[in-house]
Every structure is written in structure tokens, then in C-alpha cells.
Amino acid sequence: AVRPLVILPDSRLRLRSEPAGPVTDEIRKLAADMLETMYDAPGVGLAAIQIGVPKRVVTIDTSKDENAREPRVFLDPEIVWSSEEKRVYDEGCLSIPEFYGEVERPDRVRVRFRDLDGKEQEIEADGLLATCIQHEIDHLNGVLFIDHLSKLKRDRVVKKFAKAAKRGEAA
Ligand SMILES: O=C(O)C[C@@H](Cc1ccccc1)C(=O)SCC(=O)c1ccccc1
Numbered sequence: 052a053v054r055p056l057v058i059l060p061d062s063r064l065r066l067r068s069e070p071a072g073p074v075t076d077e078i079r080k081l082a083a084d085m086l087e088t089m090y091d092a093p094g095v096g097l098a099a100i101q102i103g104v105p106k107r108v109v110t111i112d113t114s115k116d117e118n119a120r121e122p123r124v125f126l127d128p129e130i131v132w133s134s135e136e137k138r139v140y141d142e143g144c145l146s147i148p149e150f151y152g153e154v155e156r157p158d159r160v161r162v163r164f165r166d167l168d169g170k171e172q173e174i175e176a177d178g179l180l181a182t183c184i185q186h187e188i189d190h191l192n193g194v195l196f197i198d199h200l201s202k203l204k205r206d207r208v209v210k211k212f213a214k215a216a217k218r219g220e221a222a
């Protein structure tokens with residue numbers, strides 16, 4: 052089912068998510084809800100905490116074509132190598148709607164994770180997939196892309212969302 056998104060300044064976004072643990076029907080249902088919610092947003096990635104579940108589960112689909120979807124599920128993903136070369140990407144976040152900022156991250160990463168069959172995998176990612184997986188693993192550690200921006204920019208967006216939350220209206 053499409054689940055409601057957790058939006059800044061909700062403090063749950065600052066939690067460190069717990070290990071996903073063994074692949075159970077509950078984890079499979081969580082991954083299915085995350086993919087459905089991600090496609091509905093739309094987004095190219097989602098971390099479980101963004102639908103309020105503090106577990107180290109990430110879904111990503113960087114295929115641009117709705118008819119050729121390539122859903123990926125990562126359980127307990129870890130970056131085991133990052134390139135020296137960096138790349139700047141104008142990032143957004145489904146939990147910080149309508150705010151974008153330039154973030155510099157390693158251009159390529161190698162990621163170890165378990166898939167929904169419980170199998171250990173290791174992939175090397177570049178381009179949008181590399182940027183997205185780093186953005187999602189940040190979410191698992193309570194880090195948001197605005198934390199990589201200047202303090203000035205970060206304070207501005209936190210103030211804006213705190214005010215909107217107080218007025219109880221969308222940002
Ligand atoms: O908040 C999230 O984790 C989702 C976020 C992940 C992300 C991907 C790439 C760069 C930065 C962050 C998003 O998916 S933002 C929406 C987005 O990037 C997008 C949406 C539709 C089509 C293409 C891109």
C-alpha cells in the first residue's frame with residue numbers, strides 16, 4: 052500500500068535505523084509498500100524510515116521508463132569502497148519536498164547488501180544509482196542531504212519547514 056511520507060521537521064528522520072535482520076514476510080511486505088510509495092511519489096529511491104519504519108531497508112529504481120521498471124531492494128546496505136573522484140548532483144528528498152541543493156559525493160561506490168532472497172550481494176554503482184544509494188544510506192544513519200549544504204542554507208530550510216509544520220500546512 053502507498054504509505055504516508057515522514058516530512059521534515061519530524062524527528063524520526065534523525066533516527067539511526069536498526070538492522071533489517073532475517074528476510075521475513077514482514078520485511079517483504081515493507082519492501083513492497085516502499086516500492087509502491089516510491090513509484091507513487093514519484094521518486095527514484097526510498098529508505099524505510101521515510102514511511103516511519105526504522106529498519107535498514109532501501110528501495111531504488113533509476114529506470115526512467117514506467118514500462119521497464121527495475122526495482123532494487125537493499126537490506127543492511129554498506130558502502131565498502133568509494134572513488135576519490137567526486138560528482139555534484141542537484142539533490143532533492145521526498146521528506147523535504149520542493150527543496151533542492153547541490154551535494155558533492157563520490158562518483159562511484161561499491162555496496163554490499165542482502166537481497167530479498169537473503170543472498171549477500173556486492174555491486175559497483177556510478178551515476179544516478181551511486182548518488183541515490185549514498186543518499187539512502189544517509190537516511191539509514193539519520194543524515195539528510197541538507198546536512199551536506201552550507202549551515203546558512205540548511206538553517207534556512209529547517210526554519211521554513213518548522214514554520215510550515217507549526218501552521219500545520221504543506222511547506
Ligand atoms: O528522498 C529520497 O530518498 C528519494 C530521493 C532520492 C534521490 C535520488 C537522486 C538524487 C537525490 C535523491 C528522490 O527520489 S528525489 C526525486 C527524484 O530525484 C526524481 C523523481 C522523479 C524522477 C527522477 C528523479
Ligand SMILES: [Zn+2]
Binds near residue numbers: 145190
Ligand atoms: Zn531523501
